Amino acid sequence: MYEGAFRILRALGDGRSLTQDELVHAARESTSVVRDVIERYPKWFDQAGDGLRCSERGLAALARELMARTTGEEGETSWRQAYEKLASKRKDPERALDQVYVTTDTAIRRAKLLVEAGEHQRGLIFLGDDDLTSAAVQLAGAARRVTVVDTDPDILNILNSAAEEHGWEIETTEHDLRKPMPRSMRGRFGAVFTDPPYAVEGFRLFISRAVNLLKPDGRLYVSLGYSRRASERGLQKQRVLGEAGFLVEAVFEGFNRYEGAESIGSQSALWRCRVTPETKALVTGEVEGPLYTSRPPKA
Numbered sequence: 001m002y003e004g005a006f007r008i009l010r011a012l013g014d015g016r017s018l019t020q021d022e023l024v025h026a027a028r029e030s031t032s033v034v035r036d037v038i039e040r041y042p043k044w045f046d047q048a049g050d051g052l053r054c055s056e057r058g059l060a061a062l063a064r065e066l067m068a069r070t071t072g073e074e075g076e077t078s079w080r081q082a083y084e085k086l087a088s089k090r091k092d093p094e095r096a097l098d099q100v101y102v103t104t105d106t107a108i109r110r111a112k113l114l115v116e117a118g119e120h121q122r123g124l125i126f127l128g129d130d131d132l133t134s135a136a137v138q139l140a141g142a143a144r145r146v147t148v149v150d151t152d153p154d155i156l157n158i159l160n161s162a163a164e165e166h167g168w169e170i171e172t173t174e175h176d177l178r179k180p181m182p183r184s185m186r187g188r189f190g191a192v193f194t195d196p197p198y199a200v201e202g203f204r205l206f207i208s209r210a211v212n213l214l215k216p217d218g219r220l221y222v223s224l225g226y227s228r229r230a231s232e233r234g235l236q237k238q239r240v241l242g243e244a245g246f247l248v249e250a251v252f253e254g255f256n257r258y259e260g261a262e263s264i265g266s267q268s269a270l271w272r273c274r275v276t277p278e279t280k281a282l283v284t285g286e287v288e289g290p291l292y293t294s295r296p297p298k299a
Contacts, residue, residue: 122190
């Protein structure tokens with residue numbers, strides 16, 4: 001569900017009636033967004049004096065969305081164990097591809113954040129998924145299809161086998177991001193999640209490919225790490241996001257913890273960004289050259 005619509009329905013979910021101005025404050029959305037949602041989904045609202053309240057259809061839509069965003073924490077122990085069993089099937093990280101696996105706690109945090117934000121409802125794609133976060137999302141209760149693009153066939157085989165075993169909706173595509181994204185995938189997704197290469201060249205490429213995939217109201221979740229003694233690396237990546245026209249909505253400091261990656265303190269932040277009318281790909285067409293940190297990134 002469109003995030004603005006969800007916030008507005010949730011503000012009216014207790015059965016109360018609110019004027020449009022009161023709804024703006026309660027939902028923490030702009031007047032233009034409130035008007036757009038009311039006009040787009042008129043059957044979700046009933047007039048009540050000077051205000052609006054949720055109709056039966058609106059309450060039903062809210063209930064479905066709340067259910068879809070529930071991660072089922074009572075079963076967390078079992079799906080933690082299931083994730084660890086799946087993760088144990090991976091080979092050692094391939095450093096040439098900047099593979100450094102996150103901890104189990106991080107995979108669980110990622111899954112909860114994505115499911116509770118409803119990203120799987122709007123179309124969720126992972127650009128690279130050696131951490132098997134897509135599997136964690138399914139274990140957390142996501143019933144909708146998620147998509148994974150990765151260049152490592154071993155990772156995709158693990159996900160495909162798990163999807164077949166558990167009946168998950170995971171669509172996998174083996175693809176090298178040095179090549180443009182397939183036309184059939186462009187503009188299809190409400191959210192892209194990526195933990196891109198440390199080198200700024202790889203970061204820039206992954207962000208550009210994400211742009212190609214996102215809907216006009218889409219969101220980007222990107223892991224961004226750097227050493228305190230090399231803060232210019234973080235600045236370079238911030239500039240990439242700005243040049244690509246993304247609006248930063250939230251920064252979750254220290255969100256990702258790694259079983260390695262000592263050069264950045266074994267942790268990175270997770271940034272959530274929103275598409276704007278100025279969002280554009282900085283890299284187009286096919287590219288060549290190094291993207292990973294088997295050599296020092298260029299300044």
